[in-house]
Amino acid sequence: MRSPASTDIPAPVDRGFSRSTAAQARLHELVPGGAHTYARGEDQYPEGMAPVIARGEGARVWDVDGNTFVEYGMGLRSVTLGHAYGPVTAAVTEAIARGVSFSRPGALELEAAETFLQQVPGADMVKFAKNGSDVTNAAVKLARAATGRKRVAICHSQPFFSTEDWFIGTTQMAAGTLEEEARLTLGFDYNDLESVRSLVRRFPDEIACFILEPATALAEPAPGFLEGLRRMSDEHGIVLIFDEMITGMRWSLHGAQHVYGVRPDLSTWGKALGNGFPIAALAGRRELMELGGLRTDRPRVFLLSTTHGPESSGLAAYLAVHRAYRKRDVVAEMEHSGSLLTAYLTEEIAAAGLQDQVKVLGRPSCLVFVTCDAARQPSQAYRTLFMQELLRHGVLGQSFVISAAHTATDIDCTVSAVAQALTVYARAIEAGSTEGLLSGRPVAPALREYAAPRQVRTQGRSFT
Known part of the structure; x- marks a missing residue:
């Protein structure tokens, strides 16, 4: 039941992150943690591969380096109709023109x-x-x-x-x-x-x-x-x-x-x-x-x-979202696409012999992936390796939480990216380690006591 091949699937490209890395460094100088939400933090992504987003449309985002990604998670699960969804942005534009x-x-x-x-x-x-x-x-x-x-x-x-x-x-x-x-x-x-x-x-x-x-x-x-x-x-x-x-x-x-x-x-x-x-x-x-x-x-x-x-923009957005849900069954659309994605990815995982290490779980409208090591234990290092390879092949996400904007082509791209990621993942499982395959440190839990196991110096004072 593999996802049908699509001529629209782009070939893997060499994605650079130099501008995103520079922007992220500047953000750290200006914003505590370098992001306004801990789940969006640089530490939640592979090192040197945390894209800073310039724009989004549908289920795609473009970063400041010009890279294009199929996005999952969709604004920490807040976007179900797709980025820049026309009826919502039009309703908000009309509302704010009348005062906020x-x-x-x-x-x-x-x-x-x-x-x-x-x-x-x-x-x-x-x-x-x-x-x-x-x-x-x-x-x-x-x-x-x-x-x-x-x-x-x-x-x-x-x-x-x-x-x-x-x-x-x-x-x-x-x-x-x-x-x-x-x-x-x-x-x-x-x-x-x-x-x-x-x-x-x-x-x-x-x-x-x-x-x-x-x-x-x-x-x-x-x-x-x-x-x-x-x-x-x-x-x-x-x-x-x-x-x-x-x-x-x-x-x-x-x-x-x-x-x-x-x-x-x-x-x-x-x-x-x-x-x-x-x-x-x-x-x-x-x-x-x-x-x-x-x-x-x-x-x-x-x-x-x-x-x-x-204020009027949020209320206008809600009313436009509600109208969209009344006109079409948005939840059913997400569940249909999520079910297809689960089926295709499960088959790819089985083909790679990684059923005990990689799993796609959850309600079809709210899918997550689980990554384990050779001993079948959840692993942050293997999670990071998986995310790293997805990013390299054009998929951005800490999960597979889908939207109604994800198209068949988006799903095809995702299946292709996962297949490539699983090849590297299998090599790490065979070696018993991500060493030599993972570039940089593993991702860390967002809610943790210390930023790093070392002292952090601020304005000449030492805080442990």
């Missing part, structure tokens, strides 16, 4: 709120913001205010929820956070109701909320798990929060809560909501959301009062 920010609510705020609440029928009210951390933190604040409790129970087998202390304080990048805040955060395991029950037993009447992604690329809910969380929340007066940053509009227009039939008390949305434009949303039950409003007798929650939360 006003001293009173704009008409777009009403239209976007009505549209979103039709999209998520389990929610009564919505408030928009600009990024995911703002809305997840607002959800936790509402839960604490509603319950009078301080503890937050997070699914600690999931990677990220917020930049706030209640979450970041529990990670390796805890510098600058308050320990007393992190101590209030508890952890449970996904698909393990007993781990949740044990928290409730240990901390009776102390847990304000459960917060989790209802599903991830690698984990679907086991039968009864989400339902069990819902029952436990109701029985113990705990607020159930679904983080739908990734699943919302990738699993379904209506979110994973619709796919699995479990209604949370609050849900948080972002990423695909604006096809890359900055917009996020907190939605939920009226009695909780009104704690931040004017129709409550209880002490008010300071809830998402931000200057740029309702």
Whole structure:
């Protein structure tokens, strides 16, 4: 079932990265970490091969050196319709020509709120913001205010929820956070109701909320798990929060809560909501959301009062994205292309005899790759080698997270690049090492305590 050959597939070219490397060095002088998101950092890519992007269109990007890549990940999963998608950019252009920010609510705020609440029928009210951390933190604040409790129970087998202390304080990048805040955060395991029950037993009447992604690329809910969380929340007066940053509009227009039939008390949305434009949303039950409003007798929650939360470009982008999802089945398109890509790549992996080392896993709309060493253990060095060879053959991505803009030709290019990468990967497995094949250091976890195992000197002072 190999991907059909395409005459449009470009031959491998000698891709240089000199301009990207120079731009990255300058970014390090101006921007801490050299990027505004840790997942976009240079340390997340093979050394000397971290392209700085000049533009994108559809599923392709061009870097400052003039290299062209088929991109996966698509803006950290935020772009489902493709880069520079015409109807979205046109809607944003039209909206900003009428003004961006006003001293009173704009008409777009009403239209976007009505549209979103039709999209998520389990929610009564919505408030928009600009990024995911703002809305997840607002959800936790509402839960604490509603319950009078301080503890937050997070699914600690999931990677990220917020930049706030209640979450970041529990990670390796805890510098600058308050320990007393992190101590209030508890952890449970996904698909393990007993781990949740044990928290409730240990901390009776102390847990304000459960917060989790209802599903991830690698984990679907086991039968009864989400339902069990819902029952436990109701029985113990705990607020159930679904983080739908990734699943919302990738699993379904209506979110994973619709796919699995479990209604949370609050849900948080972002990423695909604006096809890359900055917009996020907190939605939920009226009695909780009104704690931040004017129709409550209880002490008010300071809830998402931000200057740029309702500016017109993000709202116009969301409305245009919603129209695209209504006109065509965007999720089905992603799942169809992702299923084809999985089938083709699985066959290439089998042909290379690397089934135990390289795997393509996940929901078709949210695919990831797993890279292991000869002992079948996950390996950052082998991951870097795989990414290095993909880059050399025109594919950019920390995953195979697809969009509805990926064409048959894009998939053909990807299959061809993976076939080439697997040839080098097999040589490394046979040798038992990536030495001599991997140029530079392996990629590192994005959330880690130290930038490097050495002292970092700043303005003459030494920090260890």
